[in-house]
Amino acid sequence: MAGAPMDVKKVTATHFRSNGPYQPEEKPMDVKTVTATRFRGKLRAYLKEARANRVVLVENRRQAPKYLVDKEFLDSLLKEREAILATLEILADRELTGRLLALSKTIDKDVRAGRLLTTGDVFGK
Helix, strand or coil: CCCCCCEEEEEEEEEECCCCCCCEEEEEEEEEEEEHHHHHHCHHHHHHHCCCCEEEEEECCCCCCEEECCHHHHHHHHHHHHHHHHHHHHHHCHHHHHHHHHHHHHHHHHHHHCCCCCHHHHHCC
16 A cells, blocks of 8 residues: 555644634534555654644544544644633523623623723733
């Protein structure tokens, strides 16, 4: 299989913006599938390929497939996951969600009226 072309797939990952309304943002994620033998033979090249949203899927007959991903990309996915879990935790608390929705209806008036403190006011910065 040394001369066989590599299988490149386009996968869509849905990301949520942390600022503003919860609108899914489509970001293509490239997945390159390679055999473990080919991966071992060209390790340096595949380490360079695993950048940003480019992922290398290493398949082996004896073990489950493994992904090689860029650390920064994985860190951003984990950060988004934590933010989504925190949001879900808040939304699961109906009482808290109700209070937040009620506050959101008056916040613009409170800001204009100067009834809210800034971060500088609270923390002295």
